[in-house]
Amino acid sequence: MIGELGAVLGPEHGARLRRSLLAMTAYGVLQGLSFAMLVPVLRALLSGEAVGPWLAGFAVVVVATAVASYVQAQYGYAVGLAALRTLYHRLGDHVAGLPVGWFSADRVGRLGQLVGKGVMDVMSVPAHLLQVVVSAVAAPATVLVCMFVFDWRLGLAALLTAPFLWLAFRWTQSLVQRSDTAMDDAGAEGADRVVEFARQQPSLRAFGRTADGYDLLDDALARQRSTLRRLLRTALPGLGTVALTVQLAFTAILIVGCSLALGGAVDVPELVGVLVLAVRFTEPLLAAADVGGELRMARGGLRRIKAVLDTPPLPVTGPATGRARPGEPSIELDGVGFSYAERPVLRDVSFTVAPRTVTALVGPSGSGKTTLTRLIARFWDADAGVVRVSGNDVRDYAPEDLMAQLSIVFQDVYLFEGTLEDNIRLGRPEATDEEVREAGRLARVDEIAARLPGGWQARIGEAGATLSGGERQRVSIARAMLKDAPIVLLDEATAALDPENESALIDALATLARDRTLLVIAHRLTTIAAADQIVMLGDGAVVERGTHQELLDLGGRYAAFWTERKRARGWRLTQPA
Numbered sequence: 001m002i003g004e005l006g007a008v009l010g011p012e013h014g015a016r017l018r019r020s021l022l023a024m025t026a027y028g029v030l031q032g033l034s035f036a037m038l039v040p041v042l043r044a045l046l047s048g049e050a051v052g053p054w055l056a057g058f059a060v061v062v063v064a065t066a067v068a069s070y071v072q073a074q075y076g077y078a079v080g081l082a083a084l085r086t087l088y089h090r091l092g093d094h095v096a097g098l099p100v101g102w103f104s105a106d107r108v109g110r111l112g113q114l115v116g117k118g119v120m121d122v123m124s125v126p127a128h129l130l131q132v133v134v135s136a137v138a139a140p141a142t143v144l145v146c147m148f149v150f151d152w153r154l155g156l157a158a159l160l161t162a163p164f165l166w167l168a169f170r171w172t173q174s175l176v177q178r179s180d181t182a183m184d185d186a187g188a189e190g191a192d193r194v195v196e197f198a199r200q201q202p203s204l205r206a207f208g209r210t211a212d213g214y215d216l217l218d219d220a221l222a223r224q225r226s227t228l229r230r231l232l233r234t235a236l237p238g239l240g241t242v243a244l245t246v247q248l249a250f251t252a253i254l255i256v257g258c259s260l261a262l263g264g265a266v267d268v269p270e271l272v273g274v275l276v277l278a279v280r281f282t283e284p285l286l287a288a289a290d291v292g293g294e295l296r297m298a299r300g301g302l303r304r305i306k307a308v309l310d311t312p313p314l315p316v317t318g319p320a321t322g323r324a325r326p327g328e329p330s331i332e333l334d335g336v337g338f339s340y341a342e343r344p345v346l347r348d349v350s351f352t353v354a355p356r357t358v359t360a361l362v363g364p365s366g367s368g369k370t371t372l373t374r375l376i377a378r379f380w381d382a383d384a385g386v387v388r389v390s391g392n393d394v395r396d397y398a399p400e401d402l403m404a405q406l407s408i409v410f411q412d413v414y415l416f417e418g419t420l421e422d423n424i425r426l427g428r429p430e431a432t433d434e435e436v437r438e439a440g441r442l443a444r445v446d447e448i449a450a451r452l453p454g455g456w457q458a459r460i461g462e463a464g465a466t467l468s469g470g471e472r473q474r475v476s477i478a479r480a481m482l483k484d485a486p487i488v489l490l491d492e493a494t495a496a497l498d499p500e501n502e503s504a505l506i507d508a509l510a511t512l513a514r515d516r517t518l519l520v521i522a523h524r525l526t527t528i529a530a531a532d533q534i535v536m537l538g539d540g541a542v543v544e545r546g547t548h549q550e551l552l553d554l555g556g557r558y559a560a561f562w563t564e565r566k567r568a569r570g571w572r573l574t575q576p577a
């Protein structure tokens, strides 16, 4: 366990962990010594000898134990805090490099549980639990040595109990281990279902499904309850066995001591002292048995953290340094193929978006348009072919260098809890207030600020949900303006917008497109017709490519799509006469 902890913390914390272990061992030994000092003190008291020197010695050891306890607690907390910091950083950095495909609903629930409870469980090992375990070994070992010094026969009796104690601990551990794993899995599944349930609230309510009707969540919680019951049924006899074995060990020492005293081999004051010692000998062992459950939980957390850290991030394969230098802002797809878990979505897609031009991506729903933009942003890696951004394979860039080339404006804009200004600043955190406001003005967010009480400082966010879909997209465009990346990937809003939002968005997009390379999943006819190039996707492949006029003249799928869209736009729902 200590090895696993050291591996997860990394070598930079090795010295700190070793120092902490040393302090805990010193504390355990001093604890044992302070127990042992009771024997001469009691012996002196009961036999009428001078007790003063022994009491003074006892006081010195007790003070030293208190100091050691303080020092080891400080070291333990320092390692615990370092563990907390390091694990958050390592998990955060690692997860940020994982392909977006890794973040399934299941994994997001488990990750939430891991970052909250799992990391705290692991932190409690160096901060608190390890000391109990180290004391459970060091203190009885010291007591044992002292027993041998006082009377070798009593020492031998105590030593002979050790293998039985060890066996009882091991047996209990193996007994509970299996239920623990099941408990871990049931807990993680419960967390997944709760996240899913919370996310799906709008749909569930729309279909009148309340908590009682959400069977998946009910089943997961019922499974969690029954696993806990099973764990308790298995663990309780185990814990009882440890307590019983410890008591039996004490009884064995008591019997040996009494028979020695009756035979006259040991005098009564010494026997009383050694029996008090035997009681203290078993105390740290019982304390260790008490924290066994917490330790196993921490080990489970450690195992799951390690599994996340062992998941390979998207590899940087490129020129040895992974620091390809971007050229002119272009996008090039060369024979790109991609599948979601065996289901092919894109096949042999090839086209180029020249620097500072606008390409409109069109095609029926499910034809792979969103997937294509996500491959360009390297949310996933293509299975076949090459995706190039600004002249280089996306796999050759360090992730931050690729992201510096791209601004992404998707439809599902996420607004964080915070002010309107904070939400724009996300595009470039170091931007000045003036730059944030200017980007906001260009994306016509200033009109939203003027409407909201509190203006730029108005608090918005998922919970507040104070902005309409069109307004959210304007915030997202402001972020892209502020980021000022040379290439923009845009998923145009499909929702019907009110005239004010529509005209604001058109202006904002026109400003964003100026001097930038734009690939847009286009839904508005004006955007499509004005593009320098139109790429039409159908069933994951490029079916037609050219300018609006060229494709109309071709009279193929695009021409049919265009006619259909125009006709649909002419439709109006009217009141029956």
Ligand SMILES: Nc1ncnc2c1ncn2[C@@H]1O[C@H](COP(=O)(O)OP(=O)(O)OP(=O)(O)O)[C@@H](O)[C@H]1O
Binding pocket: 340, 345, 363, 364, 365, 366, 367, 368, 369, 370, 371, 372
């Ligand atoms: N994360 C995912 N896992 C599995 N399949 C997915 C995932 N995302 C999309 N798909 C599937 O891949 C196909 C292409 O989806 P994509 O979203 O790229 O199409 P689209 O052309 O953007 O559609 P729309 O215009 O409706 O947004 C669809 O059949 C979709 O069901």
